[in-house]
Amino acid sequence: MSDRLARNSIDGGKIIYSLDTGKLIDLKFPSFWFENSPQGKFVLNIAFSQSKYYIDNLSENVKRGMKHKVRIGVWPVQAPLGYLNDKLTKTIVVDPVRHKLIKKCFEMFATGKHSFTSVSDYLFKLDIKSRSNKKIKVDTIKRMLSNRFYLGILNYKGELHKGIHKPIISKTLFEAVQKVISRFERPRYNGHDFPFIGLARCGECGGAITAESHSRKYKNGNSPTFTYYRCTKKFGVCHQKYISEINLAKQLRKSVRNITIPSEWKETWLKLLEQDKITESVKATENTALTETELQTTEIKLSKLLDTYLDGVVNEEDYKNKKNQLFNTKLNLQEKIEQIKTNGNNWLEPLEHFIMSAFQAQKIAAEKNELQNLSNFARSACSNFFLTDQHLQFSYNLGYSTLHSICGSPHPATSQSEKSKRVLPADFSFKVNSPLVTSPPK
Numbered sequence: 001m002s003d004r005l006a007r008n009s010i011d012g013g014k015i016i017y018s019l020d021t022g023k024l025i026d027l028k029f030p031s032f033w034f035e036n037s038p039q040g041k042f043v044l045n046i047a048f049s050q051s052k053y054y055i056d057n058l059s060e061n062v063k064r065g066m067k068h069k070v071r072i073g074v075w076p077v078q079a080p081l082g083y084l085n086d087k088l089t090k091t092i093v094v095d096p097v098r099h100k101l102i103k104k105c106f107e108m109f110a111t112g113k114h115s116f117t118s119v120s121d122y123l124f125k126l127d128i129k130s131r132s133n134k135k136i137k138v139d140t141i142k143r144m145l146s147n148r149f150y151l152g153i154l155n156y157k158g159e160l161h162k163g164i165h166k167p168i169i170s171k172t173l174f175e176a177v178q179k180v181i182s183r184f185e186r187p188r189y190n191g192h193d194f195p196f197i198g199l200a201r202c203g204e205c206g207g208a209i210t211a212e213s214h215s216r217k218y219k220n221g222n223s224p225t226f227t228y229y230r231c232t233k234k235f236g237v238c239h240q241k242y243i244s245e246i247n248l249a250k251q252l253r254k255s256v257r258n259i260t261i262p263s264e265w266k267e268t269w270l271k272l273l274e275q276d277k278i279t280e281s282v283k284a285t286e287n288t289a290l291t292e293t294e295l296q297t298t299e300i301k302l303s304k305l306l307d308t309y310l311d312g313v314v315n316e317e318d319y320k321n322k323k324n325q326l327f328n329t330k331l332n333l334q335e336k337i338e339q340i341k342t343n344g345n346n347w348l349e350p351l352e353h354f355i356m357s358a359f360q361a362q363k364i365a366a367e368k369n370e371l372q373n374l375s376n377f378a379r380s381a382c383s384n385f386f387l388t389d390q391h392l393q394f395s396y397n398l399g400y401s402t403l404h405s406i407c408g409s410p411h412p413a414t415s416q417s418e419k420s421k422r423v424l425p426a427d428f429s430f431k432v433n434s435p436l437v438t439s440p441p442k
């Protein structure tokens, strides 16, 4: 009883003061009766101080309990959407229905065709609402889509821990979503989305390129919007004129078309890739052993770090920083091992990704209304963009530059039939030191 008598010492003091001044005559509780007398007040005082002691203890215990839970990988507070707090086992379990919806949200968002709002709308239609029965706020959706909890990682007060709950999102999907989110974080001006902003710099003065949209009203009532890109001229005098978005897109499309793998090569390339995968799986076994040793070393470092923290040698902030650093290393190593185990290699995957995206280039260049896709692809395949006299210059990235020299049309007049005659050299293969391989192993 005394535990709940007064929530804090001020309440307790107030009650005793009210008794002193006669505002309160006596107190009756279901199992406790108090009489307004010096002796009674004394008993009450004891009851209150015990109550305070209990509460102080309780919050200390709760804090300690939470920390302990996190250490053993259990989320101590309310489970995020897609999970449930299992009261019986005091752990976090996967919500059998909602986790599918969360996964769907990640998949939708990864396509790049959705906004935070459309994800919220989607959930609202499925009767997943905020506590106030409204659509879930955009910020909450954003936080949900960047929550590493879905990967099985706990972030408790800035400290990372490996959770024991089942991840519901794959690392690949999660990272694809993070990429889209970072795209949303690019500047938008006056509510307009400018897909090519931040892509190029001015070729004359090196200034940043900005964008603006204008609507023109025609007599027939139409008012189409025109978008222009131009030098900010922040570095002083610059003679460059603006370039229309249409012109810029046209030039980019042409450049992207030049790094398209001829479709008749696709089969051969994928076959070569398959063969390499088999060879590599043998090497992978050796790689795993090495990585596992590295992982053990990291585990030892983590354990030593905890000792130094417990001994008071390092302060909490340094401990947290260093621990998170080691924790991330550990995660990366664990992922690497997983990756080697499932894929049998760690350099063919980027190559495969590269080949698949190069196959996409043709499609991306053909999509008239998907300027954001065009921009994203150009950013991944090329760099050092400069705009001079409305002409876009750039260099192809490693891999793509080779592709350009093999597949790029040598002459603009090259007809489709001539293009299809391009044959793959008979001894063509992907080697670890092939210029096509963007990230060879050490």
Ligand SMILES: [Zn+2]
Residues within 6 Å of the ligand: 202, 203, 204, 205, 206, 207, 231, 232, 233, 238, 239, 240
């Ligand atoms: Zn300029």
